[in-house]
Amino acid sequence: MNKNAIENAKDRDMASSFVAIRRAAKRARQVAVQTGTSLIVRQGEQFDRITVTDYDELPKHND
Numbered sequence: 001m002n003k004n005a006i007e008n009a010k011d012r013d014m015a016s017s018f019v020a021i022r023r024a025a026k027r028a029r030q031v032a033v034q035t036g037t038s039l040i041v042r043q044g045e046q047f048d049r050i051t052v053t054d055y056d057e058l059p060k061h062n063d
Contacts, residue, residue, distance in 0.1 A: 009015045032039050032052040039050050 028039060029052050031037075039052055041048050041050055
């Protein structure tokens with residue numbers, strides 16, 4: 001399912017899940033900055049460990 005398909009779902013929970021996932025990701029970045037830990041992110045089939053800095057906390061939207 002792509003973003004547009006999810007946002008147009010008939011089920012209200014499914015339709016709002018994309019927003020909830022983005023909110024959870026933002027919070028995970030905040031916690032990583034506060035605790036000095038890395039994040040594990042998946043890009044395609046590859047998993048990467050990234051270090052988050054305060055600069056990385058600035059909102060970046062590709063919508």
